[in-house]
Amino acid sequence: MNYRQATWERETDSGEPVNEPLLSEKRTGTVSHDDVDLPDELVREELTLPEPAEPEVASHYTRLSQMNYSVEHGPYPLGSCTMKYNPKFTEDVAGLDDGAIHPDRPDEYAQGTLAVLHGLQEYLAEIGGMETVTLQPPAGAAGEFTGLLVARAYHRSNDEDEKRREVIVPASAHGTNFASAAMAGYDVVELPSNDDGRVPLEALEEAVGDSTAALMLTNPNTLGLFERNIADIADVVHDAGGLLYYDGANLNALLGRARPGDMGFDIMHYNVHKTFASPHGGGGPGAGPIGVVEELTEFLPDPHVREAEDGSFEFYEPEESIGKVHGFHGNWLVLLKTYAYISRLGDGGLKDTSAMAVLNANYLASQVDLDIPYGPFHHEFVASAGDVDAAEFAKGMLDEGVHPPTTKWPEIVDEALMTEPTEALSKEQLDVLAAAFTETDRKTSEELSEAPTTTAAARIDQASAARNPQLSWRDVEGHDE
Amino acid sequence: MQRIQHDETDQSDELNESSPFAPQTPQEVDTMLSAIGADSVEELFDVPEAVTFDGDFDIEAKSEFEVRRDIENLLGQNADGTEFLGRGHYDHYVPSVVDYLSLRSEFLTSYTQYQPETTQGFLQALFEFQSMIVELTGLPVANCSMYDVATALGEAALLSARVRETSGSRILVPETIRSERHSVLENYADGAELTTETYPLDEGNTDLDALSDLIDEDVVMVYAESPTTRGAIEERLPEVASLADDHDAAFCLGSDPVALALLKEPATVGADIVIGDASVLGLSASHGMGLGLFAVKQAYLRQVPGRLVGASETANGRRAYTLTLQTREQHIRKERATSNICTNQAWVALRTAIHIATLGASGLADLAEDCVTTASEAAARLDDVNGVSAPVDDRHHFREFVARTERPAADVVSELADRGFLVHEAGDFEIQVCVTETNNDEVDDLVAAVREVLE
Numbered sequence: 001m002n003y004r005q006a007t008w009e010r011e012t013d014s015g016e017p018v019n020e021p022l023l024s025e026k027r028t029g030t031v032s033h034d035d036v037d038l039p040d041e042l043v044r045e046e047l048t049l050p051e052p053a054e055p056e057v058a059s060h061y062t063r064l065s066q067m068n069y070s071v072e073h074g075p076y077p078l079g080s081c082t083m084k085y086n087p088k089f090t091e092d093v094a095g096l097d098d099g100a101i102h103p104d105r106p107d108e109y110a111q112g113t114l115a116v117l118h119g120l121q122e123y124l125a126e127i128g129g130m131e132t133v134t135l136q137p138p139a140g141a142a143g144e145f146t147g148l149l150v151a152r153a154y155h156r157s158n159d160e161d162e163k164r165r166e167v168i169v170p171a172s173a174h175g176t177n178f179a180s181a182a183m184a185g186y187d188v189v190e191l192p193s194n195d196d197g198r199v200p201l202e203a204l205e206e207a208v209g210d211s212t213a214a215l216m217l218t219n220p221n222t223l224g225l226f227e228r229n230i231a232d233i234a235d236v237v238h239d240a241g242g243l244l245y246y247d248g249a250n251l252n253a254l255l256g257r258a259r260p261g262d263m264g265f266d267i268m269h270y271n272v273h274k275t276f277a278s279p280h281g282g283g284g285p286g287a288g289p290i291g292v293v294e295e296l297t298e299f300l301p302d303p304h305v306r307e308a309e310d311g312s313f314e315f316y317e318p319e320e321s322i323g324k325v326h327g328f329h330g331n332w333l334v335l336l337k338t339y340a341y342i343s344r345l346g347d348g349g350l351k352d353t354s355a356m357a358v359l360n361a362n363y364l365a366s367q368v369d370l371d372i373p374y375g376p377f378h379h380e381f382v383a384s385a386g387d388v389d390a391a392e393f394a395k396g397m398l399d400e401g402v403h404p405p406t407t408k409w410p411e412i413v414d415e416a417l418m419t420e421p422t423e424a425l426s427k428e429q430l431d432v433l434a435a436a437f438t439e440t441d442r443k444t445s446e447e448l449s450e451a452p453t454t455t456a457a458a459r460i461d462q463a464s465a466a467r468n469p470q471l472s473w474r475d476v477e478g479h480d481e
Numbered sequence: 482m483q484r485i486q487h488d489e490t491d492q493s494d495e496l497n498e499s500s501p502f503a504p505q506t507p508q509e510v511d512t513m514l515s516a517i518g519a520d521s522v523e524e525l526f527d528v529p530e531a532v533t534f535d536g537d538f539d540i541e542a543k544s545e546f547e548v549r550r551d552i553e554n555l556l557g558q559n560a561d562g563t564e565f566l567g568r569g570h571y572d573h574y575v576p577s578v579v580d581y582l583s584l585r586s587e588f589l590t591s592y593t594q595y596q597p598e599t600t601q602g603f604l605q606a607l608f609e610f611q612s613m614i615v616e617l618t619g620l621p622v623a624n625c626s627m628y629d630v631a632t633a634l635g636e637a638a639l640l641s642a643r644v645r646e647t648s649g650s651r652i653l654v655p656e657t658i659r660s661e662r663h664s665v666l667e668n669y670a671d672g673a674e675l676t677t678e679t680y681p682l683d684e685g686n687t688d689l690d691a692l693s694d695l696i697d698e699d700v701v702m703v704y705a706e707s708p709t710t711r712g713a714i715e716e717r718l719p720e721v722a723s724l725a726d727d728h729d730a731a732f733c734l735g736s737d738p739v740a741l742a743l744l745k746e747p748a749t750v751g752a753d754i755v756i757g758d759a760s761v762l763g764l765s766a767s768h769g770m771g772l773g774l775f776a777v778k779q780a781y782l783r784q785v786p787g788r789l790v791g792a793s794e795t796a797n798g799r800r801a802y803t804l805t806l807q808t809r810e811q812h813i814r815k816e817r818a819t820s821n822i823c824t825n826q827a828w829v830a831l832r833t834a835i836h837i838a839t840l841g842a843s844g845l846a847d848l849a850e851d852c853v854t855t856a857s858e859a860a861a862r863l864d865d866v867n868g869v870s871a872p873v874d875d876r877h878h879f880r881e882f883v884a885r886t887e888r889p890a891a892d893v894v895s896e897l898a899d900r901g902f903l904v905h906e907a908g909d910f911e912i913q914v915c916v917t918e919t920n921n922d923e924v925d926d927l928v929a930a931v932r933e934v935l936e
């Protein structure tokens with residue numbers, strides 16, 4: 001593949017080489033408030049900001065956009081992130097004027113919005129096999145935090161919060177699991193994987209006890225492997241009086257084939273920006289609804305949506321609610337896109353999504369020459385870059401016109417390349433991606449150290465960025481005034 | 482699983498069986514299976530029988546047209562009404578250019594910039610967003626988003642506890658804080674064994690005597706808002722800041738980018754942390770979806786939660802941008818990270834930045850000044866109505882204000898709603914009205930309706 005990312009290399013007026021000057025280097029304005037009816041001591045002296053005309057704004061951001069790789073450019077197989085195609089029509093749905101309402105409207109003036117929220121609660125509960133779903137958490141990590149608050153409230157209600165101080169997390173789990181547990185006030189107990197990459201039942205039996213609040217698990221796990229012992233794992237945790245938490249990041253593998261609720265999980269979050277195709281937006285927004293079993297329903301965040309006897313919808317406060325995890329009702333626009341996507345696919349489409357996601361990952365793996373130490377995997381696999389630093393390998397892949405996989409995680413695989421093609425890549429695109437692996441594998445370490453050469457920026461000095469932080473245009477060396 | 486040949490079947494079968502967003506043809510599926518060495522897709526699932534799901538969700542697939550039609554119909558059930566609603570979520574006009582640029586798929590369908598060389602565009606946009614917040618707050622460090630202002634407040638409390646040399650456990654917040662925001666704060670605080678208490682306000686200003694009675698060495702953070710939830714511009718921020726400082730507590734100010742364009746710079750009044758909802762620019766009313774602004778003074782840099790974009794340079798000496806100081810974050814520091822946040826509100830930050838760029842310094846300053854004028858004009862007009870006095874708080878106001886009504890506010894609010902005007906109930910005999918450019922031309926009608934209801 002002969003790939004070249006757009007760039008407009010030039011020098012700023014003061015001779016600094018850049019791709020696109022900062023907005024602040026183009027034209028700025030400084031204003032003061034002379035005629036506002038406020039005492040001077042309340043008013044700022046002046047404000048300086050860029051002052052571009054609209055055509056300049058349009059050109060600036062169009063150029064920036066073209067220096068940004070995205071799902072629509074080609075393969076974007078970031079493992080665990082589920083970078084699938086984001087259907088266009090969901091944006092139009094999110095843009096509907098009737099949905100643009102204030103969160104404090106009385107219920108009777110927000111029946112349409114409440115109906116969508118209620119409908120999505122039901123869809124997700126069904127898909128996850130859970131009793132009740134709240135839509136309030138604004139991302140997966142926020143869902144984890146919410147779920148652990150629910151677990152804590154449950155243990156508190158049994159007078160066990162004082163002694164249940166530990167959350168068990170497998171070593172291969174995502175960083176947010178550890179951090180969310182700590183934020184909810186728990187001590188984290190890390191559980192190493194066994195030789196086949198799964199949760200070791202014996203070690204788990206030893207780890208659980210009176211102090212266990214919950215075990216957090218992803219299934220399939222971050223190696224793409226199904227935890228075949230899940231029923232036993234659930235028994236071990238439940239027998240010890242703990243709860244089982246499902247990290248829904250990998251749900252794209254299982255739609256319509258297995259449900260966390262049926263596996264014995266008590267609490268789960270859904271990463272709707274992964275599984276249900278709401279766009280990742282350069283880092284967010286997402287949404288992280290959580291589902292719970294019946295016993296935990298009354299602990300869910302306030303407010304929750306339910307259908308009243310007359311068929312209308314209403315917000316209410318669950319009896320033992322943990323309170324709130326978002327100032328209002330979460331990321332509404334993302335939730336609306338999720339509802340649209342699920343409605344479009346229906347049962348068959350959802351099931352097919354997972355089938356094709358798993359097929360794609362297995363086919364891609366069959367075409368990649370690197371060592372893939374663990375299997376059978378589902379929607380993603382973790383290859384090893386072997387003797388090569390995975391981060392270097394990734395830089396080499398950039399020059400093949402694809403986005404590289406997630407690197408160096410999970411740590412159980414040396415120089416990990418965690419690869420998730422999703423259902424949305426055609427066979428032709430998978431072949432392009434496989435070729436990118438092969439080409440990169442051929443590169444010498446010297447070639448890799450010089451990569452990438454085709455992107456808007458050559459290799460960036462990360463260490464000096466951290467050593468000498470320049471975090472705004474005020475700090476930038478050589479910034480034009 | 483039988484995949485359907487896209488061009489051979491009628492639409493209904495296709496809808497029921499396969500995803501329109503998965504491109505594989507049946508022939509390709511066969512080729513791929515034989516490359517894998519499997520006979521069927523089913524075979525690839527290593528799911529024990531006991532936990533296999535063989536039921537249905539009973540979700541019926543729909544065509545794109547049907548989905549759009551049905552959701553349009555559903556949302557159409559949101560009753561018509563002119564919103565004069567605020568209290569932390571505001572509706573400013575968002576110029577078309579914000580949609581067209583932010584919806585470019587290069588921005589919209591990318592993710593976190595783990596590979597900075599190929600994501601310079603988004604990184605620069607986020608760097609510019611951070612820089613705009615730095616200009617507005619006067620603080621040198623701004624991250625590129627928290628989920629919303631409530632979670633930003635929670636994070637501010639945790640940060641305040643971390644940066645303190647001696648331990649402490651109390652957080653003081655104004656009694657006028659939205660109860661929802663307070664509840665989020667309590668949930669964040671609880672895990673760190675922090676507790677929250679409210680301090681009173683007097684006519685929209687902090688009651689300094691009460692605050693100084695409450696504050697002691699155990700307080701890690703004092704939070705104040707300007708404008709307050711009731712729309713008042715708080716006049717005692719410097720005194721609050723020095724009270725906090727005297728007790729080695731962080732002073733956290735809640736505001737928003739439009740108000741900050743007009744009000745005294747937070748750095749000048751002594752704020753250590755500034756939070757707020759930055760999506761007042763960039764998103765119109767969106768049922769409470771927001772963008773948590775988060776800025777701090779230099780000394781807190783290494784304790785900041787969330788993503789930071791820094792400038793650096795490439796191997797060949799060209800300016801470039803990258804995520805930086807990532808050792809603060811969960812993917813590296815795990816349970817010792819400064820926060821659990823991963824996916825954030827980056828795209829909303831992009832929209833906010835485009836909106837600010839489009840307004841420019843002068844457009845933003847004008848918008849901010851209008852927020853003072855429209856609020857005071859609307860308050861004066863309501864004050865003319867018999868049975869209403871406005872504003873209740875003897876302060877300057879921004880966008881919104883509270884009015885006292887002779888009749889119970891609940892009745893007033895519901896009778897106004899019957900007439901098509903939505904306002905807040907702010908107390909037993911208090912309503913709250915928010916005016917921006919999007920509803921200003923309906924203030925006449927609102928005043929007429931209030932007159933009908935009260936006179």
Ligand SMILES: Cc1ncc(COP(=O)(O)O)c(C=O)c1O
Pocket residue numbers: 080081139140141142173174176177218222247249250271286287288822823824
């Ligand atoms: C396995 C796993 N768990 C949790 C998360 C956190 O989700 P979010 O980024 O939506 O907060 C991620 C996200 O990247 C993940 O991959």
